[in-house]
Amino acid sequence: MSNNSHPIRTGLCAFGMSGKVFHAPFLHCMPEFELTAVVERHEKKAKADYPEIHSYPTVEEMLGDHSIELVVVNTPNISHYEYVKMALLANKHVIVEKPFAATSEQAKELVRVANKQKRFLCVYQNRRWDSDFLTAKEVIEKKLLGDLIEAEIHYDRYRLELNSKKPHKEKADTGVGTIYDLGPHLIDKAIVLFGKPDAVFAIVQSHRPHSLIDDYFDIKLLYTNFTCTLKSSLLVREPQAGYILHGVKGSFIKSMADNQETTLQKGVSPCIPGWGEEAESDWGILHTEINGHIVRKRYPSVPGDYANFYKMVYGVLTRNEESPVALEDSLLNMQIIESARQSNCNKEIVKL
Numbered sequence: 229m230s231n232n233s234h235p236i237r238t239g240l241c242a243f244g245m246s247g248k249v250f251h252a253p254f255l256h257c258m259p260e261f262e263l264t265a266v267v268e269r270h271e272k273k274a275k276a277d278y279p280e281i282h283s284y285p286t287v288e289e290m291l292g293d294h295s296i297e298l299v300v301v302n303t304p305n306i307s308h309y310e311y312v313k314m315a316l317l318a319n320k321h322v323i324v325e326k327p328f329a330a331t332s333e334q335a336k337e338l339v340r341v342a343n344k345q346k347r348f349l350c351v352y353q354n355r356r357w358d359s360d361f362l363t364a365k366e367v368i369e370k371k372l373l374g375d376l377i378e379a380e381i382h383y384d385r386y387r388l389e390l391n392s393k394k395p396h397k398e399k400a401d402t403g404v405g406t407i408y409d410l411g412p413h414l415i416d417k418a419i420v421l422f423g424k425p426d427a428v429f430a431i432v433q434s435h436r437p438h439s440l441i442d443d444y445f446d447i448k449l450l451y452t453n454f455t456c457t458l459k460s461s462l463l464v465r466e467p468q469a470g471y472i473l474h475g476v477k478g479s480f481i482k483s484m485a486d487n488q489e490t491t492l493q494k495g496v497s498p499c500i501p502g503w504g505e506e507a508e509s510d511w512g513i514l515h516t517e518i519n520g521h522i523v524r525k526r527y528p529s530v531p532g533d534y535a536n537f538y539k540m541v542y543g544v545l546t547r548n549e550e551s552p553v554a555l556e557d558s559l560l561n562m563q564i565i566e567s568a569r570q571s572n573c574n575k576e577i578v579k580l
Contacts, residue, residue, distance in 0.1 A: 233546055235259065235260060235261055235262040236260065236261050236262065236297050236298050236541075236542060236545055236546075237262045237264040237295050237296050237297050237298070238255050238261050238262065238263060238264055238265075238296065238297070238298040238299070238300065239264055239265035239266065239267075239284075239290050239291075239293065239296045239298070239299050239300070239320075240252065240255075240263075240265070240266045240267065240299075240300050240302060241267050241287050241290070241299065241300060241301050241302055241303050241311055242266075242267055242268075242302050242303050243266045243267075243268055243273060243274045244302070246302040246325060247266065247274075247300070247302050248273075248277075249489065249492045249493055250302075250352075250354060250489075250492070250534065251300050251302060251352075252266075252274070252277070252278065253492055253497060253498050254498055254499075254534060254535050254538050255538070256278060257497050257498060257499035258499065258535060258538055258539075258542075260538070260539065260542040261298075261538065261542070263278055263281055264281065264282065264293075264295065264296055265281060265282045265283070265284060265290050265293060265296055266281055266282075266283055266284070266290075267283075267284050267285070267286065267287050267289075267290050268283045268284075268285070269285060269286070287303075287311055287314065287315075288314070291314060291315055291318040291320065292318075296320060297320065297321060297545070298320065298321045298322070298323065298348075298541075298545070299315040299320040299321070299322050299323070300322075300323045300324075300325075300352070301315065301322060301323070301324040301325065302324075302325045302352075303325075304396045304397075305327055305330060305396075305403040305404055305408055305409075306330055306396070306399075306401055306402070306403045306404065308324050308325070308327070308328065308329050308330070308334075308403075309329045309330060309334040309337075309338065312324050312329070312338050312349070313337075313338060313341055316338070316341045316342050316345050316347050316349065317341065317345065319345065319347065320347065321347050321348040321349070321545060322342070322347065322348070322349050322350070323350050323351075323352050323541065324349070324350075324351055324352065325351075325352050326351055326352065326353065326412035326413065326416075326561075327403060327408045327409075327411075327412045327561075327562065327565070328351050328412075328558045328559070328561065328562055329403070329562070330401075330402045330403030330408075331402060331403070331562070331566070332559065332562040332563055332566055335558065335559055335562045336559065339555050339559065342555075348541075348544055348545060348551070349555065350541065350544075350551050350552060350553050350555070350558075351412075351553050351555075351558040351561075352537065352553075353412070353413070353416045353537075353552075353553045353558075354534045354537055355413045355416065355417065356416065356417075356420060356537070356552070356553070357504075357532050357533050357534050357535075357536050357537060358484070358486040358488070358532045359485065359486040359487070359488075359504055359505075359506050359529045359530060359531055359532035360470055360471060360482050360483065360484050360485055360486050360506075360512075360529070360532075361417055361486075361532075362529075362530035362531075362532060363482060363511075363512060363527065363528075363529045363530045364421070364471045364473065364480065364482055364512075365420070365421060365530075366530055367473065367480045367512075367514065367527065368421060368473070372477070372478070372480070372514060372516055372518070373473055373474070373475025373476070373477050373478050373479065373480060373516055374475040374476040374477030374478070374516075375475055375476050376454055376473065376474070376475045377453075377454065377474050377475055377476065378454065378455050378456070378457070378473075378474050379418075379421070379422070379454075379455075379456045379457070379471070379472070379473050379474075380456075380457040380458075380459065380469075380471075380472040380473075381414050381417055381418065381456070381457070381458050381459070381470065381471055381472075382459050382460065382464075382468060382469065382470050382471075382484070383410045383413055383414050383459075383460045383470070383484065384459075384460060384461050384462075384464035384467075384468065385410075385461075385462050385464065386462070386463060386464055386465040387436070387443075387462040387463075388436060388437075388462075388463065389436075390436065390438065390439060397409070397441075398439070398440060398441060399440065399441070400440040400441060404441055405441035405442040405443070406441070406442050406443050406444065406445060406460055406461075406462060407432055407442055407445050407460075407565055407568060407569065408565065410460045411445060411447070411458070411460065411565055411568075412561055412565070414447075414458040414459075414460060415447075415458060415561045415564050415565065416553075416557065416561055418449055418456050418458060419557050419560060419561065420557075421456075422449070422451060422454070422456055423451075424560055424580065425449035425450055425451050425456070425564070425580060426450050426451055426452065426579065426580065427450040427577050427578060427579045427580060428447065428448065428449060428450065428564055428567040428568050428571055428577070428578045428580065429447075429448040429450065429571050429576075429577045429578070430445060430446065430447040430448065430567075430568035430569070430571040430572050431444075431445065431446045431572055432444070432445045432568060432569060432572040433445070435461075435462075435463055436462060436463065443461065443462040443463070444460070444461045444462070444463070445458070445459070445460055445568065445572075446458075446459050447459075447564075447568045449564070450577070467483065467484075469481050469482065469483055470482060470483050470484030470485075471484075471512070475516075477516050477517045478514070478515050478516025478517055479513075479514075479515050479516065480512055480513070480514050480515075480516075480527065481512055481513045481515075482511075482512030482513075482527075483510060483512070485506055485507075485510035485529075486504070486506070486532045487504070487506065487507075487510075487532075488503075488504055488532055488533075488534055491503075498533075498534065498535055499535070503531070503533060503535075504531040504532035504533045504534075505529075505531045506529040506531070506532075508526065508528075510529065511526040511527055511528055511529050512526070512527050512529070513525075513526065513527070514526075514527040536552070537552045537553075540552035563580065564580070567580060
C-alpha cells in the first residue's frame with residue numbers, strides 16, 4: 229500500500245468496551261501506530277487515558293480529518309456497512325469489528341468499494357491470537373492426534389438477564405444475536421484450522437425469558453470424514469472445555485483460558501514482557517500415542533498476543549505484506565452464518 233514507515237495515524241469510531249479494551253491499548257503502546265482520534269457522542273472519556281487524543285462528536289467529522297489514515301469501525305453490528313463504506317469513500321484504510329456486515333451482500337459490496345478505492349479492508353479477528361486457539365492449532369499442525377475425527381469448539385457465557393445497558397444487542401434485527409456476536413469468532417477458528425466445509429447443519433434457538441434474539445447455536449460444519457461442531461450459549465454457568473479434539477491417535481482437551489481480555493480490562497499495558505502467557509493450571513490435556521507409547525500430560529500453552537494482528541496490519545500498509553485476516557475468509561464466515569440460519573429454518577443440510 230505504501231513504503232512509508234511512519235506511525236499510522238488511527239481513529240476509533242467508538243470508545244466503548246471494544247475501543248477501550250481491544251484497540252486503544254495496542255494502538256497507543258505500539259510504535260507502529262498513533263492513536264490520533266476517537267468518536268465520543270456523549271461522555272468524553274478517552275482523554276483521561278490518552279490526553280493527546282482528539283475527540284470528535286460524529287464519525288463524519290472524524291473522517292473529515294485528512295491526517296487520519298486508518299479507521300477502526302467498532303460500532304454496533306447493524307452500523308458496520310454504513311460506516312465502513314463511508315470510511316472507504318473518505319479514502320481511509322479500514323478495520324471493522326465482527327461481524328463483517330449484517331448480510332453477505334453488504335460484505336461483498338464493501339469488498340468491491342475497497343478494491344475500487346484501493347484501500348485496505350480487514351475484519352478484526354483477534355481471537356486468532358488467543359493462547360488457547362494457538363495451542364490447539366499447534367497440536368493439530370504437529371499431528372499429535374493423527375487424522376482428526378471430530379472437533380468441538382465452545383464459546384459460552386452466562387447472561388440470563390437481557391442486556392439493558394446495550395439495548396441494540398437485544399433488538400430483533402438482521403446482524404443481531406449470538407450467531408452474529410460470538411458466531412464469527414468460532415467460525416473463523418474453524419476456517420483457519422480446517423478450511424471451507426462442504427456443508428452446514430445448525431440449530432439456532434432462543435432460551436432467555438423475553439429474548440427477541442437467538443442466544444444459543446449448535447453449528448455442524450461437515451467435511452469429508454470429519455465434523456467440526458461450534459457451540460455457544462448465553463446460559464452456561466459452569467465453564468466447560470473450549471476445545472475438544474479427537475483423532476485416530478488421541479485427544480486434546482483445552483479450556484478457553486486466554487487471559488488477555490481480563491488483563492486489558494484491568495488497564496495493564498499489553499506491551500510488557502510475558503504478555504499472554506497462561507498459568508500451567510490452564511494448560512490443556514494431551515492424551516495420545518507418541519513413538520509407540522501412550523502419554524497423558526499437560527500440554528504447554530502457546531502465549532497469546534493480539535498485538536500480532538496490528539503488526540500484520542502495519543506490514544500490509546507499509547510493506548504490502550499479507551493481511552492478518554483474508555477477505556475471502558471473512559466472506560466465507562458470513563456465508564456460513566447465513567447457511568446456518570437457513571439450515572435451522574428449513575431443518576436441512578445446506579451445501580456450500
